[in-house]
Amino acid sequence: xxxxxxxxxxxxxxxxxxxxxxxxxxxxxxxxxxxxxxxxxxxxxxxxxxxxxxxxxxxxxxxxxxxxxxxxxxxxxxxxxxxxxxxxxxxxxxxxxxxxxxxxxxxxxxxxx
Amino acid sequence: xxxxxxxxxxxxxxxxxxxxxxxxxxxxxxxxxxxxxxxxxxxxxxxxxxxxxxxxxxxxxxxxxxxxxxxxxxxxxxxxxxxxxxxxxxxxxxxxxxxxxxxxxxxxxxxxxxx
Numbered sequence: 001x002x003x004x005x006x007x008x009x010x011x012x013x014x015x016x017x018x019x020x021x022x023x024x025x026x027x028x029x030x031x032x033x034x035x036x037x038x039x040x041x042x043x044x045x046x047x048x049x050x051x052x053x054x055x056x057x058x059x060x061x062x063x064x065x066x067x068x069x070x071x072x073x074x075x076x077x078x079x080x081x082x083x084x085x086x087x088x089x090x091x092x093x094x095x096x097x098x099x100x101x102x103x104x105x106x107x108x109x110x111x112x113x
Numbered sequence: 114x115x116x117x118x119x120x121x122x123x124x125x126x127x128x129x130x131x132x133x134x135x136x137x138x139x140x141x142x143x144x145x146x147x148x149x150x151x152x153x154x155x156x157x158x159x160x161x162x163x164x165x166x167x168x169x170x171x172x173x174x175x176x177x178x179x180x181x182x183x184x185x186x187x188x189x190x191x192x193x194x195x196x197x198x199x200x201x202x203x204x205x206x207x208x209x210x211x212x213x214x215x216x217x218x219x220x221x222x223x224x225x226x227x228x
Contacts, residue, residue, distance in 0.1 A: 032214065043117075043204050043219035044156065051214070089155050100169055101217065103155025 010108045013084075019077040021107050023090035026071060030092040034101065035064060035075045039086045047075070047088075077109075085111045115139065117220035119205050125226045131193035134223040138186070138207030144168075146217065147180055147190050148204040156204055156219075162188065195227045 013019045025033070031052040036044035048059045050066050050073075057064050063076040073090050087108050091101040118137040126132050138145045143164050148156035159178065161168040165185040173180070177196070182188040192199055202222040208215040 034217075036219075041221075043206075043221045046216050046218065049214075049216070091155070100158045100161065101156070103157070105153070105155055 012110045012112060013080045015111050015113050017080055019080045019109060021075040021088050023073040023104055025092050029094050032093040033073050034091045036089045037086045080111050082111050085109055117205055117207055117218055119220040119223050121223060123224045126195055128197055128227050129194040132195060134190045134203050136188045136205030139218055142207035142209055144208045144210055145182055145188050146206040150202040150204055197227050200225055200227045
């Protein structure tokens with residue numbers, strides 16, 4: 001079936017290194033992708049989004065890359081900090097069903113000193 | 114600006130009992146969502162409101178779950194009777210409109226344990 005999935009369930013990163021979180025999607029009709037960060041006991045927090053007509057978007061310390069050819073999405077975090085430890089979800093949305101976000105299972109990022 | 118407010122934060126009930134969760138979206142946000150997040154999984158949409166009308170409730174188990182947004186602002190989600198598999202975090206979210214590209218902001222969630 002169609003789904004949004006993550007390649008690695010857990011990612012261990014040393015403080016100061018760059019993190020790369022990968023996500024695969026299978027629905028070519030998806031036109032909008034979002035990355036959320038969820039800390040323990042909290043709701044998902046918006047990080048960055050990208051439309052399907054773009055292949056790269058940068059924010060503060062984060063970059064999202066979209067490869068529509070292979071249906072792959074990635075989140076890069078520069079200079080990972082202890083506060084980046086969380087579960088990261090990619091989510092896709094298919095216009096016009098806006099709001100019905102399809103989430104993957106998430107990747108646990110653990111930042112080690 | 115104030116975020117999405119939810120209450121209660123935590124609730125423990127026995128199976129077959131009922132429970133209600135309340136949500137106050139970000140001021141001015143017309144679209145409100147309820148998601149269910151089971152431990153270890155990503156959130157799943159239960160119901161979406163545009164003002165006080167239902168846009169999508171295709172994944173809401175209507176035999177036991179109900180939701181309303183009578184005045185187009187606050188919303189309540191009710192479960193009656195609860196089952197063990199309803200143990201999850203119930204996340205309320207809102208966006209300015211229901212149009213593509215409007216960021217969806219989540220609340221902290223209401224954690225339900227059914228025993």
